Amino acid sequence: MKSFISALVCPKCQKRYDHREIRHLCECGSPLLVEYDLAGAGKQVNPLAIKSRPASLWRYAELLPVLDTSNIVTLGEGWTPLHTLDRLGAQYGFGTLYLKDEGIIPTGTFKARGAAVGISKAKELGVRHVAMPTNGNAGAAWSVYAARAGIAAHILMPEDAPLITRNEIVAAGAEVHLVKGLISDCGKILARSIPAHLWYDASTLKEPYRIEGKKTMGYEIVEQLGWKVPDVIAYPAGGGVGLIGIYKALKEMRELGWIGEKLPRLVAVQAAGCAPIVEAFQKKAAESQFFPNSQTVAFGINVPKALGDSLVLESLYETGGCAIAVEDTEILEAVLELARTEGCFICPEGAAVFAALKKLRAGDWLKAHESAVLLNTGAGIKYPGALSFDLPYCPIDGSV
């Protein structure tokens, strides 16, 4: 299994870079995307060959950036379950409703995919120190994979980032500093600090390989559906890297001839309290505006201005998709509805997608015969503070 990576390419100005060197953003300021020799890859590998490979994201090795498999840093990430939600599907009149469950993965969130591929490639490039700002889950994933690789991690996080992720980061031996501010403040501190240390900047989209890990969600969904695309894939968009990755995967599979011309309509779901992509989509804008005073229970999608916003919006426009916002109350209702009705206790971000899909179905944007994939980005257990219940007591000598 050899990688068919061929270059790093700027999607904005088309400038190309050598993938054997460390690169962050393009000179023009845009994130870079990884290009593959798809014609070559298509001769080497096909869906049938992939079928018998190990149950991890590394089954797509030809379409991943690691050149030497000895550099792969793995904790068994990927090949997460794709369930059907039969009861809720019937209740709300969906054609077929699927849940891709990224809670069943190391660190409990889909951030593990980006970290596994990002850290593996960093190791291959000789990196000894990675650094990033984080709201929690990404920092946890990168710290854990860095520890597995023997790479030092340096993390800046808001003091009110979830304790559960903070503990994970510290347990994994990362150097952590708390900041009385937002993730954007952490990013600014990091930018000031990096020149003195020459750390590898692993901030969202500031290295090109995280997308490559995330894109494997797209490959898996299609493979798990028997190399057929669903009508719709809906995703909780914060930084939007997963959506950019899934869109990239779909285009790669189309060029490889593994799927037909028609791509699924991609949907970006945001919280009403932080909906810059939705606002931009409604204006048919190419970029989003900073969303002030953002707030939502789904802290993973509390990103007021994403670096890759134009790539996210492009994926919506090009596939005939849309962007839609839901209220926090709808999100928490959806958490309970999914857990009670389907046994899927997922994170608020994933539940937001279900709330959004119900609206899209009710408005007939999603037709009765269509199939939709709800992408859940993390496990419900990673959000111990999201719910609170008053419970009855039974006396020790009583009965119920």
Added chain:
Amino acid sequence: MKSFISALVCPKCQKRYDHREIRHLCECGSPLLVEYDLAGAGKQVNPLAIKSRPASLWRYAELLPVLDTSNIVTLGEGWTPLHTLDRLGAQYGFGTLYLKDEGIIPTGTFKARGAAVGISKAKELGVRHVAMPTNGNAGAAWSVYAARAGIAAHILMPEDAPLITRNEIVAAGAEVHLVKGLISDCGKILARSIPAHLWYDASTLKEPYRIEGKKTMGYEIVEQLGWKVPDVIAYPAGGGVGLIGIYKALKEMRELGWIGEKLPRLVAVQAAGCAPIVEAFQKKAAESQFFPNSQTVAFGINVPKALGDSLVLESLYETGGCAIAVEDTEILEAVLELARTEGCFICPEGAAVFAALKKLRAGDWLKAHESAVLLNTGAGIKYPGALSFDLPYCPIDGSV
């Protein structure tokens, strides 16, 4: 894929029961074990056929109790990763050290295996209500799978059981009562309550199918090692169902001819603050005594007297294994050591096993050329209160 279940059998008095009827304990009070027609199964399936099956515990369907696959209730459980721990293995002079990571599973703990198979079989038997006492993780797993099956769950739990599991149980729609007492008090309340409701008693070992789910860990370890057994499998023993299950799986595979005569030495690891199995093992006793005032940070193995203690002890005696206790301080050190050195952020119960294996290696009970599997029963993120760190702040206009 058809099940070769043939009967329920009492390991104590050998009385046999029809598996098509609901059964709990044997009339003699012992837990019941599931028996299979292994000769028939061996004609129908073999390791090569299993190789190409889906990545879940249901790949061993012939050796599981569900007769009609339409009764399978699944969230994608099983086929968890088996890592090598190369750095720690070298540091402490292990031959090969493996970690079987049961954190990468629905609900974040190995309890999902027992619940998936137990609830599937309950569904097949026409059960509408399950009930159980729990310290948290088992109740969470059974509640979630019950929700997926459309079965009502009734749970009794100590008020100081972890909030993270309590929320999971309530989110999944179970009826929950808190108790100012221990899990044993919850069990007594349940025993008093069941006659009035005719609920299905899913307490540990009071139904025979949880073991069947847990035993798949044994099948997976052996399959993942290329159908070879390791020298040692070490397991954190609370109720000990996993160890009973793994031992049962090993004997089944031996009878099937899928492995040779020699079984791995099984090791039961307990916390020094709750070590009834260790005390019994040291006296070569057939049963354990109630361990008073038990206490440990690893709450999953805080079981002062397990119903299946004699089966656990038998598995140790018969395989030339042992039982060993470790201190809470050693457990917490091991949590950090595994996370920092190998990127494996696991639960205290799993970390206890690493602490124990270090001692067994230092004492040369485990030889330098031998292979050992550390069975980790859950994800570190499910224990947000186990660790606490003081962290430095970086001023918002500063650098690090």
